[in-house]
Amino acid sequence: SGTGGLRVFGELLAKFGYKHIYVPNPTWGNHIPIFTLSGLEVRKYRYYDTKTSSLDFDGLIADLKSAPDGSVVLLHACAHNPTGMDPTMEQWGHVSKLMTDKKLLPFFDCAYQGFASGNAPSDAAAIRMFVEDGHHLAVVQSFSKNFGLYGDRVGALSVVTGNEKEAQSVLSQLKIVIRPSYSNPPRYGSQIVSVILSDPKMTTDFIDQCAAMASRIGTMRHQLRENLETTAPDRSWSHITRQIGMFAYSGLTKEDCEALRDKHHIYCTLDGRISMAGGTKGNV
Numbered sequence: 001s002g003t004g005g006l007r008v009f010g011e012l013l014a015k016f017g018y019k020h021i022y023v024p025n026p027t028w029g030n031h032i033p034i035f036t037l038s039g040l041e042v043r044k045y046r047y048y049d050t051k052t053s054s055l056d057f058d059g060l061i062a063d064l065k066s067a068p069d070g071s072v073v074l075l076h077a078c079a080h081n082p083t084g085m086d087p088t089m090e091q092w093g094h095v096s097k098l099m100t101d102k103k104l105l106p107f108f109d110c111a112y113q114g115f116a117s118g119n120a121p122s123d124a125a126a127i128r129m130f131v132e133d134g135h136h137l138a139v140v141q142s143f144s145k146n147f148g149l150y151g152d153r154v155g156a157l158s159v160v161t162g163n164e165k166e167a168q169s170v171l172s173q174l175k176i177v178i179r180p181s182y183s184n185p186p187r188y189g190s191q192i193v194s195v196i197l198s199d200p201k202m203t204t205d206f207i208d209q210c211a212a213m214a215s216r217i218g219t220m221r222h223q224l225r226e227n228l229e230t231t232a233p234d235r236s237w238s239h240i241t242r243q244i245g246m247f248a249y250s251g252l253t254k255e256d257c258e259a260l261r262d263k264h265h266i267y268c269t270l271d272g273r274i275s276m277a278g279g280t281k282g283n284v
Helices: 002-015 031-037 057-066 089-101 122-132 164-178 188-197 200-231 254-264
Strands: 020-025 041-046 072-076 105-110 137-142 155-160 247-249 273-275
Touching: 002 031, 002 105, 002 137, 002 155, 002 164, 020 031, 020 057, 031 041, 041 057, 057 089, 089 105, 089 122, 105 122, 122 137, 155 164, 188 200
Parallel strands: 020 041, 020 072, 072 105, 105 137
Antiparallel strands: 137 155, 247 273
């Protein structure tokens, strides 16, 4: 699974002397315990400006500049969770150059490929850029959402190295980490993904179906924004449609979320993250 890949690579980093990892603030809540239990100190870099409901790119760059050379940096490949705010390709280019200059190690988490732009290949553009820029890096992919295989725990951990010998050494060490953990992954779900992505027609069908899902989620975003602007015109809700992916980072406070839950039986995480995939024309 994607979670498993994060833990495996986290343990590998700790085994070979890395002491800390930088994650965006905010990030997926499970990142912090995963890396902490892997033996790494979790440090945060600025990512989201709550005042403007937008990417804090200046803060992001400043914090990465101040990070010790050689640090590991977790990056959300697309559809950032929970904010739904991604860097532009131009901004990704600045991040790539900075990480090259400081010899930072990129570690991509790609959990929502196909649900950001609506085009699965395009959603991997940042990863391809970093590879083309010459980075040695790691990528964790989850197929839980985009393949509908949540219960099968399907994911992939990929590591880009400098040469074949180095790749074999990394693979050997990954197996040493994996063996006393889960030993061997389940095969059924991974075979489904492998069969689909090995067939050009089925791959095209997969890309098209992800696009349809992303489009539907986008429609729900626009409907939610329209309804919020009608019922709560004193606030700005434009960020709802500027965000992408499965989630809307609403800007609601903890107290707002508790009131929704207790008075109206509407449920979201207490940081205001709403699952737009659960939105329908009947409940938005």
